[in-house]
Amino acid sequence: MIIEDPEFGEIVVRKNPLVQGARFSVSTSGRLQMTVPKYAGNFLIKRFLNASRKDIREKLPVKDPASQRARDAKKKILMKKAKEYLPYRLEYYAKLYGYSYDKVRLSHANTRWGSCSSNRTISLNIGLMQVPEQLRDYVILHELAHLNHMDHSESFWLEVGRHDKRYKEHRKKLKQFTPGV
Numbered sequence: 213m214i215i216e217d218p219e220f221g222e223i224v225v226r227k228n229p230l231v232q233g234a235r236f237s238v239s240t241s242g243r244l245q246m247t248v249p250k251y252a253g254n255f256l257i258k259r260f261l262n263a264s265r266k267d268i269r270e271k272l273p274v275k276d277p278a279s280q281r282a283r284d285a286k287k288k289i290l291m292k293k294a295k296e297y298l299p300y301r302l303e304y305y306a307k308l309y310g311y312s313y314d315k316v317r318l319s320h321a322n323t324r325w326g327s328c329s330s331n332r333t334i335s336l337n338i339g340l341m342q343v344p345e346q347l348r349d350y351v352i353l354h355e356l357a358h359l360n361h362m363d364h365s366e367s368f369w370l371e372v373g374r375h376d377k378r379y380k381e382h383r384k385k386l387k388q389f390t391p392g393v
């Protein structure tokens with residue numbers, strides 16, 4: 213459940229039969245998260261929140277409602293751009309170099325640009341729409357190479373290098389960016 217608070221913006225409320233009072237944390241998007249006992253209704257939730265305002269203000273890096281909204285809007289635009297681009301770019305390179313994958317997923321994790329799982333699903337981060345094209349292509353070629361090598365062994369890098377001759381430089385440059393929106 214999500215409640216709207218004038219000070220903290222959207223707050224994600226989760227119920228957990230194991231907690232006694234309320235617990236507060238911050239999501240990767242800067243939203244306040246609250247875990248409350250299962251029996252807690254709206255009245256009690258507000259009371260927990262009001263009793264902890266000062267603590268939250270001092271200890272938790274909650275983003276204000278305006279920057280939460282700005283971030284959501286940015287994410288939506290990136291997702292739209294990514295949907296119209298990444299699956300096709302992936303398919304293009306897969307066809308060109310003879311790879312076959314099962315599915316493509318778009319992600320917005322804060323930690324990785326892409327991944328390839330053993331069931332041949334490739335995940336690509338929507339944040340790739342914000343990096344230069346050659347770095348974006350490097351990530352795609354990197355994940356495709358994982359279809360043949362599920363590790364970062366020498367033969368894996370040889371394969372990446374066959375399709376992206378400047379992969380070392382691209383890999384290094386990519387470190388100047390972070391995938392989070």
Ligand SMILES: [Zn+2]
Pocket residue numbers: 354358363364
């Ligand atoms: Zn990898």
